[in-house]
Amino acid sequence: MQRRDFLALSGLATSGLLVPSFFGRAIAAEELLTVLDPAIKKRLADDALSAARDAGATYCDVRIGRYLSQAVMTREDKVQNVMNSESTGAGIRVIVNGAWGFAATSDLSPKGVVAAAKQAAAIARANSKYQSTPVQLAKAPAFGEVSWKTPIRKNAMAVPIKEKVELLLGVNAAALEAGASFVNSTLFVVNEQKYFASTDGSWIDQDVHRIWAPMSVTAIDKSTGKFRSRDGLSAPMGLGWEYLDGNSADKTELPVGSTVYGMSYDMREDAIAAARQAQDKLKAPSVKPGKYDLVLDPSHTWLTIHESVGHPLELDRVLGYEANFAGTSFATLDKRKEHFQYGSDKVHIFADKTQPGSLGAVGYDDEGVKCKRWDLIREGKLVDYQTIRDQAHILGKSESDGCCYADSWSSVQFQRMANVSLAPGKDKLGPAEIVKNVENGIYIVGAGSFSIDQQRYNAQFGGQLFFEIKDGKVTGPVEDVAYQIRTPEFWNACVAVADESDYRLGGSFFDGKGQPSQSSAVSHGSSTARFNGINVINTARALG
Amino acid sequence: MSILDEEQTRAILGKVIQLSKADECSAMLNGETSGNIRFALNSVSTSGSIDNAELIVMVAFGKRTGMASINQFDDASLERVVRHAEELARLAPENPEFMPAIDKQEYKASATFSESTAAITPEYRAEVAAKSIAPCKEKNLVAAGFLEDGKSFSAIANSKGNFGYQKATSFNYTCTVRTEDGRGSGWVGRSLKEATDFKVEDEIQVAIRKATESAEARALEPGKYTVVLEPAAVAGLVGFMMFFFDARSADEGRSFLSKKGGGNRLGEQLFDKQVNIITDPWDAGTPALPWDMMGLPRQRQDLVKDGKVAFLNYSRYWAEKQGKQATAMPGNILMAGGSKSTAELVKGTKKGLLVTRTWYIRMVDPQTVLLTGLTRDGTFYIENGEIKYPVKNFRFNESPVIMLNNIDELGKPVRVQGDESPIAMVLPPMRLRDFTFTSLSDAV
Numbered sequence: 005m006q007r008r009d010f011l012a013l014s015g016l017a018t019s020g021l022l023v024p025s026f027f028g029r030a031i032a033a034e035e036l037l038t039v040l041d042p043a044i045k046k047r048l049a050d051d052a053l054s055a056a057r058d059a060g061a062t063y064c065d066v067r068i069g070r071y072l073s074q075a076v077m078t079r080e081d082k083v084q085n086v087m088n089s090e091s092t093g094a095g096i097r098v099i100v101n102g103a104w105g106f107a108a109t110s111d112l113s114p115k116g117v118v119a120a121a122k123q124a125a126a127i128a129r130a131n132s133k134y135q136s137t138p139v140q141l142a143k144a145p146a147f148g149e150v151s152w153k154t155p156i157r158k159n160a161m162a163v164p165i166k167e168k169v170e171l172l173l174g175v176n177a178a179a180l181e182a183g184a185s186f187v188n189s190t191l192f193v194v195n196e197q198k199y200f201a202s203t204d205g206s207w208i209d210q211d212v213h214r215i216w217a218p219m220s221v222t223a224i225d226k227s228t229g230k231f232r233s234r235d236g237l238s239a240p241m242g243l244g245w246e247y248l249d250g251n252s253a254d255k256t257e258l259p260v261g262s263t264v265y266g267m268s269y270d271m272r273e274d275a276i277a278a279a280r281q282a283q284d285k286l287k288a289p290s291v292k293p294g295k296y297d298l299v300l301d302p303s304h305t306w307l308t309i310h311e312s313v314g315h316p317l318e319l320d321r322v323l324g325y326e327a328n329f330a331g332t333s334f335a336t337l338d339k340r341k342e343h344f345q346y347g348s349d350k351v352h353i354f355a356d357k358t359q360p361g362s363l364g365a366v367g368y369d370d371e372g373v374k375c376k377r378w379d380l381i382r383e384g385k386l387v388d389y390q391t392i393r394d395q396a397h398i399l400g401k402s403e404s405d406g407c408c409y410a411d412s413w414s415s416v417q418f419q420r421m422a423n424v425s426l427a428p429g430k431d432k433l434g435p436a437e438i439v440k441n442v443e444n445g446i447y448i449v450g451a452g453s454f455s456i457d458q459q460r461y462n463a464q465f466g467g468q469l470f471f472e473i474k475d476g477k478v479t480g481p482v483e484d485v486a487y488q489i490r491t492p493e494f495w496n497a498c499v500a501v502a503d504e505s506d507y508r509l510g511g512s513f514f515d516g517k518g519q520p521s522q523s524s525a526v527s528h529g530s531s532t533a534r535f536n537g538i539n540v541i542n543t544a545r546a547l548g
Numbered sequence: 549m550s551i552l553d554e555e556q557t558r559a560i561l562g563k564v565i566q567l568s569k570a571d572e573c574s575a576m577l578n579g580e581t582s583g584n585i586r587f588a589l590n591s592v593s594t595s596g597s598i599d600n601a602e603l604i605v606m607v608a609f610g611k612r613t614g615m616a617s618i619n620q621f622d623d624a625s626l627e628r629v630v631r632h633a634e635e636l637a638r639l640a641p642e643n644p645e646f647m648p649a650i651d652k653q654e655y656k657a658s659a660t661f662s663e664s665t666a667a668i669t670p671e672y673r674a675e676v677a678a679k680s681i682a683p684c685k686e687k688n689l690v691a692a693g694f695l696e697d698g699k700s701f702s703a704i705a706n707s708k709g710n711f712g713y714q715k716a717t718s719f720n721y722t723c724t725v726r727t728e729d730g731r732g733s734g735w736v737g738r739s740l741k742e743a744t745d746f747k748v749e750d751e752i753q754v755a756i757r758k759a760t761e762s763a764e765a766r767a768l769e770p771g772k773y774t775v776v777l778e779p780a781a782v783a784g785l786v787g788f789m790m791f792f793f794d795a796r797s798a799d800e801g802r803s804f805l806s807k808k809g810g811g812n813r814l815g816e817q818l819f820d821k822q823v824n825i826i827t828d829p830w831d832a833g834t835p836a837l838p839w840d841m842m843g844l845p846r847q848r849q850d851l852v853k854d855g856k857v858a859f860l861n862y863s864r865y866w867a868e869k870q871g872k873q874a875t876a877m878p879g880n881i882l883m884a885g886g887s888k889s890t891a892e893l894v895k896g897t898k899k900g901l902l903v904t905r906t907w908y909i910r911m912v913d914p915q916t917v918l919l920t921g922l923t924r925d926g927t928f929y930i931e932n933g934e935i936k937y938p939v940k941n942f943r944f945n946e947s948p949v950i951m952l953n954n955i956d957e958l959g960k961p962v963r964v965q966g967d968e969s970p971i972a973m974v975l976p977p978m979r980l981r982d983f984t985f986t987s988l989s990d991a992v
Contacts, residue, residue, distance in 0.1 A: 083641050087615070106596065110619065127596075134592050134674075169641060186800065224801040229808035231801055231915060325588045327692035328724040334990070336730075416594060455910045455943070457922045462943050462989035464920050466912060486912060486920070488943065488987045519586050519694040520598075541986055545916040547804060547818075547949050 039197055040070055040092075042151070042209045048117050049201035052096050055118040057203065059125035061098035063141060065202040065371060066121075068094045068112070069413035072195040074161065078172040079188045080180065086165055093413040096121045100128035102138025104394075108414040142396035142404050144373050146205025152367025154213040155360060156244025160193040163245050171248065175275045179221045182279035185231075189219035189275070192240075192513060194525075198370070206372040214363055214525055215247050216240035216513045217271055223282035232285035232483075234278040234468055237262075237303050237450050238269045240513040240525060242365045256506070259436045260447050260471040260478050264303050266508045267361050281469060281481075288481040291470065293542045297445035298487060298535045299438055304467050305426065306510025306528035307451040312491045313346075313353055314424040314528065316460035317380050318407075319389040319398065329519050331458025334491065335386060340399075343385040347495030350429065350533075353381040355390055355422040357406055362423045362527035363511045370417040373406040380424065384496070392419045411522040418518060423511075425529035429501035435532040438500050445473035446485060446540060451510065453486065464488045466543070484544040494535060502531035552579060552601070554713040557703035560603065560621050565707050567630040570607035570637060572649045574706040574843070577603050582698030582718075585673040590681045590691055595673065605633040611646035612637045647864045649706040650843050658835040660716035664744040666699040668719075672743075673697075679748045680723050689759055691752075693723030697743065704843050712839055719743050720965055724925060725755040726992070727763050732938075733992050734758025735905055735925035737780055739965035739972060741833060758904060758926035762938040767988055768929065770942060774900035774956065775983040776893045776930065779975040781923070783964045784909040787973055789917050789948040790825070790881050793851065795860035799870065804917045804949060805857065812860060819855040819952040826850050827859075827878035834963050834972045836879025844876035851878065855952075878971075885958035885976025893959045893979050895933040900979070902928040902935060906944070918947045922989055941992075942985035954981040 049066040056064035070092045077084040093110040094117050105128025109120040172189045179187040196212040219236040241247050250270030255263050263270075263277060300308070315321060316333040324332055335344070347353075357364050357375035368374055371393050380388050393404040410417035439447065450468025457463070470485040471478050511527035552560075557577050564575045579601030586594045604617040607630070614637030618629040676695050684691040697720070703713040722737040736755040740746055798805035798812035805813045828848040829836040838846050842864065850858035859875070867874035894902055909921035923941045930936065959977035 082644055084643075084645075086636070086640060088636070104594075106594075131592065131595070136591060165639060186802065222802055226801055226810055227808075229801070229806060231806070233802075233914075323589070324690065324692060324726075325593060327588055327690075327726060328586075328694055328722055331991070332726075332730070414598070416596070453910050453912045453920065455908045455920045455922070457941065457943075457989045457991035458907060458924055459991035461991045462922065462941075462987060464912075464943060464945075464987075484913070486945075490990065520584060520696065539987070541945065543912045543918055543945065545913065545918050545947055545950065547916050547947065548953075 042199065045199040045209070046201065046207055048094065048112060048114060049199065049207065051114045052094065052117040052121040053201060053203055055121035056096065056098045056125055059122050060100050061125050061128070063099040063203055064121065065097050065200065066094060066117070067370060067410065067413055068199040070197040071412055072161065072197070074193045076165065076168045076172060076191045078169070078176060078190070080176050080186065081173060083169055091412055094120060095410065095413045095416065096124045097416065098124045098128050099139055099141070100125050101132035103128045103132035103135040104139060105129070105131060106416040139394050140397045142393045142402060144204050144371070144393060144404065147208060147372070147374070148205065149207045151209040153211040154242055154365065156213045156246065158245040159213065160215050160245040161195055171271070175219065175271050178272050179275040179279040182276045183223065183283050184221045184279035185224040186222040187219065187275065190217070192216040200368065200370065200372050202372050204372060208368045208372060210367055212366055213244055214240065214242050214513070215244065217248060217269065219271070219275060219278070221275060221278035221282050223279070223286055225286050230286055232282050234282040234285065235450060236271065236274050236278060237264055237468065238271065238274065239303070239510045240363055241361050241509065242363050242527070243267070243361050258301065258449065259439045260449065260469070262449050262469060264301060264449065264508065284481050285483055288483040290484045290544050291482045291540060291542050293540055295537045296540045297442045298538045299435070299442060299445055299447040299473065300533055300535065301449040302508040302530045302532065303450050303510055304448045305530040305533060307454050308465055309424055309426055309528040309530060310512060310526070311454060311456045312460055312463055312489070312494065313380070314421045314526070316491070317389050318419055318421060319391050319395050320419045322389060323398070326517070330517055334459045334461050340386050340389065343387065345384055345496065346381050346386045346492060347384040348498045349383045350498050350501050351381055351384045351495050352427040353424060354379050354427055355405065355424050357422045359423055359527070359529070362509055363513070363525035364423040364527055369406040369408040370410050371404070371408040373404045373408065375406045378405060390419065390422055395419065409524050411524060415522050420517065420524045421515065421526050423527045423529070426501065426533065428504040428507045428531040431503065433500065433502050434506060435502055438502060438532060438534050439473055439478060440476045442473045442534065443475055446482065447471040447473055447478060448485070461491055462488070463491065484542045486541050486543050488539045488541060494538065497535045497537055498533055499536050500534040502533065504531070506531040551581060551699055551701050551715065552577070557701065557713055558711065560626070561703060561705035561711070563623070563626050564603070564605055564630055565705060567627055568607055568634070568707065570609050570634055572608050572707045574606045574649045575603065575704070577703040578700065580698050580700035582696060583668065583670060583673060584694065584696040585677050586694050587677045587681060588692040590685050592674070592677050595670065603629060605629050607633045607637050608646065609637050611642040611644070612640045613643060613646065614640055645865045649708050650710060652709040653712070653839070653843065653845050655712045655838045655845055656830070657714060658829045658838050659832070660714060660835045660837060662717045662742045664742050665697055665717035665719045668697045668743055676721065676748050680752050683752055683756060684725055687756060688728050689756060690726045690728060691723055693721070695721045702837060704839065710843060712843070714837055716837065719746065721746065721751070723752060723755050725759040727759055730992055732759045732763030733925045734762060737964070739963055741835070762926045765938040765940045767940045770985045770987050772982040772984055774897065774979065774981055776890060776897055776900060776902045776977060776979045778890050778904055778977050779962050779964045781903045781906045782975045782978060783973055784906040784921060785919060785946070785948045785951060786883065786975060787881065787971065788909055788919060790851065792917065793860055795862045795870070796866040798860055804915060805860065814857050814860050817856050818949060819852060820955045821855040822955050822958055823852050823855045823952050824884040825852040826882050827880055828882060829879050831880060831882055834880050834882065834974050836972070840876040840879065844874060846876040846879055849878070851881070881971060881973040883961060883975050885961045888957070888959040890959060890977040893957060893977055894930055894935060896957065897930045897933060897979060900930045901939065902930055912945060916947045917949055918945060920945045922991070941989040943987045943989055944984060945986045946984045951980055951983065956981055
């Protein structure tokens with residue numbers, strides 16, 4: 005996840021200012037419901053494709069995108085900001101003389117897209133002088149005219165602002181009533197209307213929806229000067245407004261007494277729990293550092309999977325294309341060849357761009373490849389990476405894995421992480437049974453602080469809630485917990501993964517990568533899992 | 549969109565203010581033409597240019613506010629964006645923290661525009677990439693880097709007659725050089741006002757040297773070490789901390805700058821007496837716009853004076869509520885130091901570690917600004933003033949507040965812009981006692 009985005013968001017949250025959106029131009033609410041006519045998009049795309057062919061392109065893809073977003077930000081009894089944003093335009097990518105070229109335009113007239121196609125071809129031609137090896141594009145089937153839509157039940161863009169404001173202010177009031185000193189709550193709604201066309205014979209119209217309802221509840225003890233926050237336990241999802249229904253069937257009561265959520269979220273209930281737990285955190289004893297068996301809830305594990313498996317298995321990182329910023333990867337190509345023991349035999353990790361409700365679910369990626377599910381780690385052994393069309397041949401693959409994404413019509417598409425998830429255990433096992441066998445452990449719920457090195461070896465993670473486990477029983481909350489891992493040792497210390505009934509998604513709404521940086525959204529699923537003998541540090545300090 | 553001049557922006561913003569039927573109207577018009585080149589594996593991977601301009605209109609009816617923006621500036625578009633903002637304002641609930649538009653201000657211009665940086669061409673960028681790659685290839689090293697430069701304009705106006713216009717440029721270069729076997733890695737980064745001050749042939753040698761010299765790294769036990777942090781390594785820690793110099797969160801009791809029992813720590817001795825940090829929009833080498841996002845005029849201002857907290861940012865709302873003067877958000881961070889270079893600080897070190905760069909820094913505990921992150925691209929063991937051998941990277945868990953109480957010596961400040969920081973900083977290299985490393989990293 006990206007710190008710039010975090011800073012931008014917290015800047016907004018603390019200042020309460022009306023500032024330009026980080027998504028695009030701001031628009032009126034009713035415009036969030038309109039869509040561009042696919043027939044018009046097809047005509048424009050076809051114009052661009054022929055212009056590119058005429059300019060000597062051996063391949064061309066056109067993405068005509070309308071990217072809509074809405075953010076409603078509140079604190080306590082105040083609405084800090086409501087933003088509706090739209091960004092519309094076309095991005096055109098071509099191969100000329102074996103080199104890529106890209107150009108984008110907000111001018112959606114036939115003249116505008118033709119000019120951009122010509123410009124992309126000119127850039128490709130110029131770049132080809134410096135290209136030592138021509139681009140090799142894995143084959144993608146021609147799909148003809150197809151469409152895909154996130155299977156939402158209720159479009160969150162259609163819900164009036166008033167209803168959203170009432171929901172958030174109600175959540176805030178409930179947290180304050182339960183003893184919180186401060187509460188911030190926010191709603192993010194995203195709709196990507198993406199049209200893709202390529203010289204391979206595909207015209208793909210997609211309507212992608214995402215939603216996120218984060219909050220942070222703070223308790224303060226003025227006499228000691230101590231403050232503690234507990235963030236919401238929701239996940240950003242590829243769902244509609246129905247995610248906020250709070251269905252009781254989607255709630256799980258954990259052995260530590262907390263409630264966590266699956267495909268639907270009860271924000272008000274979680275706000276009340278957060279207020280109480282933030283106050284408990286003020287009084288909880290500080291953890292004794294040392295080795296513990298960790299029991300990790302899926303609301304926590306998603307971030308560990310994201311950082312220590314998802315990123316190191318991106319092929320562009322492995323090859324060195326991200327060396328100057330995000331970094332490379334310890335999981336080098338030779339490790340795939342030798343089936344490197346990434347984790348224990350309980351660790352089965354798969355990539356999946358089709359999982360319902362996930363942030364990364366689409367029908368086709370941003371270079372027209374149909375999305376699928378595939379294994380990355382099987383019984384602990386490294387078996388595969390994530391690829392796009394111009395990388396597939398490096399692994400001897402005949403097709404791309406469908407991992408291409410651009411965060412805007414104006415950004416060039418490149419390799420981004422698929423949903424990468426830890427498969428549930430095959431035997432019947434729940435969180436309560438896992439706890440029963442733990443002699444000296446810590447149960448962690450929710451994602452907190454996170455940091456990992458540029459090759460994804462050494463990582464440190466915090467959390468939202470920590471509970472001590474002694475001789476198979478949860479004894480109570482502890483504080484100041486962070487654990488440090490070396491990636492392969494950590495995954496090889498995995499001794500138990502709960503069954504499918506406990507499988508839940510977490511995810512990142514703003515995952516940053518690239519220079520200039522682009523943002524993407526990705527989910528990670530898991531069931532509760534146990535890791536033995538992990539190094540826990542105490543993070544309490546005194547400033548004097 | 550070319551860079552609009554002062555008269556063009558005045559005309560557009562004037563029309564917007566005129567069109568508005570709201571109680572008050574503020575508008576910002578910003579645009580940028582930026583170019584970049586990215587290279588990896590000793591070859592150019594992407595290059596492009598981004599041209600963008602945006603008009604943001606904010607209106608208020610009483611305490612109800614609305615905002616809309618647009619990137620077309622013909623009369624019909626201007627009318628549309630103003631009506632959109634007004635419509636959103638009518639739908640919005642009242643904001644109890646609403647502040648009226650600021651009064652007319654006098655902004656003293658700062659020299660944020662450089663002709664040499666504005667004149668950068670795609671050919672220049674390609675040459676920088678080529679001159680970064682060639683010496684690496686020669687030595688069987690692998691270069692990956694990024695150059696991004698831009699020219700921009702910012703204009704603000706409101707219905708109380710306020711107006712400001714200024715142009716700016718930016719130039720940021722980074723390059724990571726690795727050995728072919730992946731056992732050594734070096735880095736260099738330069739953030740400059742004048743592109744003519746950039747000598748890629750010299751800069752790339754820094755990364756080449758670090759890559760070569762870091763290849764046979766030995767493992768040291770984690771623990772507390774004397775460290776010499778290069779300015780780029782300081783940036784991630786000190787820059788992060790300065791983001792939290794906010795009066796409201798301190799007064800609310802949820803900041804390391806909150807006082808036990810209530811209030812904030814403004815004026816308290818929180819750091820070593822050697823710590824002096826200011827912000828100054830008119831700094832010659834690292835200028836900033838003379839107004840902040842809300843149009844408040846920036847001033848030269850002590851942030852930390854002789855180790856005492858000399859500044860907390862008061863938003864207009866919070867200042868009014870607390871009976872204080874509102875402050876502009878700083879546009880740069882300038883820390884004072886001594887006259888020695890990093891190399892000279894190394895010379896004066898009996899035993900310690902030299903850290904080129906810090907990476908992936910995140911907040912662990914806001915109560916103490918405890919930050920975690922890692923060293924990267926060149927960490928070396930120093931003995932009797934000499935670099936003895938490269939060492940493996942470490943993870944640190946350290947608070948910049950504690951770190952700035954353990955200063956042994958400060959060197960000569962240089963301009964840096966952290967990979968993850970939006971703000972330009974001038975920071976000294978520093979030798980610190982008892983810097984806390986908590987684990988080893990095998991990453992190169």
